[in-house]
Amino acid sequence: MTQPSRRTFLTGTASLAGVALLPKALFAGADLSVLRAAESTAQLAPAGYPRTPVWTYATEGAGTVPGPEIRVAAGSRVQHRLVNDLPQPTAVHWHGIRIENAMDGAAPLTQAPVPPGQSFDYDFVAPDPGTYWYHAHNRSTEQVARGLAGPLIVEDREPWLGEPGAASRELTLVLDDWLLDADATIVEDRWDDLHAAAHGGRMGNTVTVNGNANPELTLRPGERVRLRLINTATARIMQLDLPGLSPRLIALDGHPVPPRAMETILLGPAQRADVVIDAPLDPDWQTTLLLDPGNDEWVNIATFAVSGESLTPAKADVRPLPAWRTLPAPVLTNPQRETLLMEGGAMRGMREAVYRGETMDFRELASNGMVWAFNGFAHGMDAPMFRAAVGRTVHLEMTNRSMFPHAIHLHGHHFEVLRRSGAFNMPGDVRDTVLIGADETLEIAFVADNPGVWMLHCHMLSHQASGMMGWFEVA
Ligand code: C2O
Ligand code: CU
DSSP states (O other): OOOOOHHHHHHHOOOGGGGGGSOTHHHHGGGOEEEEEEEEEEOOSOTTSOOEEEEEEESSSSOBSSOOOEEEETTSEEEEEEEEOSSSOBOEEEETOOOOGGGSOOTTTSSOOBOTTOEEEEEEEOOSOEEEEEEEOSSHHHHHHTTOEEEEEEEOSSOOTTSTTSOSEEEEEEEEEEOBOTTSOBOOTTTTOHHHHHTTOSOOSEEEETTBSSOEEEEOTTOEEEEEEEEOOSSOOEEEEOTTSOOEEEEETTEEEEEEEOSSEEEOTTOEEEEEEEOOSOTTOEEEEEEEOSSSOOEEEEEEEEOSSOOOOOOSSOOOOOOOOOSOOOOOSSOEEEEEEEEESTTTOOSEEEETTEEEEHHHHHHTTOOEEETTBTTOOSSOSEEEOTTEEEEEEEEEOSSSOEEEEETTOOEEEEEESSSSOOTTOEESEEEEOTTOEEEEEEEEOSOEEEEEEESSHHHHHTTOEEEEEEO
16 A cells, blocks of 8 residues: 655666556656645744744745645646655645545555655545645644645635625635744644643644734625635634624535534634625724634634725625535445444543554553554554445444544545534534544444545544544445
8 A cells, every 4th residue: 555655666666567556647747836845934923923933835935834725626636746845754635635545645554655855746636626725644743733734725616706695705714723932933842742642632822824823804894705714723623703794604624515604613623614704894893703712711813804995795695605516425224334432531541452463551552652542443554444345335433432522534535424412513514524522422424435545533633643543445
């Protein structure tokens, strides 16, 4: 499953027999636009603080956080040559894209991480419209926390923007969370902090919107705007409020939902929500984007200022997004039943789990950096959690037997929420990442229609690194 990076391959063996196994991108190579991962700096903290050393993506010029917005038409190809100028091996994962397995960037399962100074060509179809993102998928606790994340937008298949009841403009808001020192440098010595990993993960202390602490965003009076909200934080669940802007949800993780009014918007790590807002007609009106850090003390993370010439307000009913029509519906008459039991963490722990083929007690697991398990396996990469035949519906019952919420992500597929015991999800929602609260059970179903080996993990990256990682195979 693991394949050498292309350059290693070419310099290693020049065997023509191997060429047919290489992705087509090799032959299109020369005109691939570069996506460079490199060290840079960014003004994350408010003016007056120094710039923060970060790791960035760039398609041209200097790297930025978030990385440049990549935008394609639905059904067309994303083509980028990752050039690794970082001091560490890396790989890019295209989160939420129902992608060809070899392009998934899930190191080391679907490719070897790309060593410093080398490159890898990503070339794949983005089949479904919506709001996605890309991020590093090697040593993710560190690499994503250092800034390696950016928005990936797949445009609507039919015109929506500007149609009656739709928004006249859209705005991508990448929400991130950074753990900064007093001099605005990233705290670097706690990537594998086991105490944090056994709790809610390595939490930050500075929330940014598009890479800035508390930016001001402008709305025209009466304007209807589509917000594409993306939570790229490594651990922080973001509960958001948009007072006075009557937010209505139109998509979750890229997939359309019938428009629904929301009091607050909940985004676990890696989740996305598309939301329509209406600016009031009074010029000089102002409101804030509020975040609840978990203690009900809402903090201001961005300001919306209304100014400029008024627009005629759109009619009250929000136009739904065009349906995907690309996702097969699960067949629930006789699905393949699988379960996912999450155990571990502080205050609950687990008696034992298997790590690298050995049964260990909690203490021994912790001494190996493991504090979580899926179905009794900590970081169970030796064998798949399950195998499904191509086209088979999988019914997965996920139970969280820990004291912490988790954001479970399946690679290569979107799934439907069937039933849940908690308040986080609505039956019928289609997602690629789902929040499961303490002691909750969630049933999901999906058609395993994408051949390959696919990771299944918690997107609280400290949890992922300390045991909440596995994979399944579709063949
Ligand atoms: Cu967004 Cu395996 O991750
Ligand atoms: Cu978790």
